[in-house]
Amino acid sequence: MKKINKIMLLTVLLSIGLFVTSPKTVKAEDLLEEEVLQEIELDIENMTQKEAEQFLKDTIGLPENFSISELEGRISVIPTSSSIIITYSTTSQIGTASEIGVKQVYIQNRDPGGYTYASSLILPIKSYNTDDTYFSGGVSVKDPTVGKEYRVKLTYYMIVDGVEYKFISTTDPILFTGN
Numbered sequence: 001m002k003k004i005n006k007i008m009l010l011t012v013l014l015s016i017g018l019f020v021t022s023p024k025t026v027k028a029e030d031l032l033e034e035e036v037l038q039e040i041e042l043d044i045e046n047m048t049q050k051e052a053e054q055f056l057k058d059t060i061g062l063p064e065n066f067s068i069s070e071l072e073g074r075i076s077v078i079p080t081s082s083s084i085i086i087t088y089s090t091t092s093q094i095g096t097a098s099e100i101g102v103k104q105v106y107i108q109n110r111d112p113g114g115y116t117y118a119s120s121l122i123l124p125i126k127s128y129n130t131d132d133t134y135f136s137g138g139v140s141v142k143d144p145t146v147g148k149e150y151r152v153k154l155t156y157y158m159i160v161d162g163v164e165y166k167f168i169s170t171t172d173p174i175l176f177t178g179n
Contacts, residue, residue: 042107042120043142052087052138077152077171079144081178086122087138090156094165097158101128101135105154112149112175119153126157149173 047055055078075088086107090100103126108117122139129135144150151173157166 045140047138084141089136092133100158109148146178
């Protein structure tokens with residue numbers, strides 16, 4: 001009787017040991033980096049296409065005949081002394097889009113060398129043109145925190161012939177110095 005109890009006990013312990021040490025299956029989406037630690041509140045001011053183009057002309061010395069549409073699928077993040085200027089554009093290479101623009105635009109910040117970002121949703125809805133091949137816009141983030149690294153994450157998208165084409169883009173971080 002004692003021998004049977006020892007065998008049963010050994011069998012139970014081995015089963016538990018196999019269950020605990022057996023390989024686990026984890027979905028890829030469960031491994032994604034946690035990006036939102038806290039909400040941050042910022043004073044955001046939208047820019048028109050003309051203001052964004054003029055800012056780029058004035059800031060980086062582009063010629064007067066420059067059009068922001070030449071920066072196809074691009075985003076610019078430019079710190080000034082008191083703000084961060086963000087401009088973006090989306091261009092359709094496959095024809096007129098019923099909608100073309102950006103959506104889910106976030107500005108994210110972290111301490112230099114940190115691993116995770118705090119996020120603030122700048123455009124929770126779509127910003128777009130209709131029946132066009134091009135969209136551009138921009139925002140000015142007022143009074144960012146000096147000494148923080150900032151980056152922008154957004155989704156470019158267009159709908160052509162009823163099909164949505166989109167991709168997510170994230171900029172490299174910039175250090176805001178206030179200079």
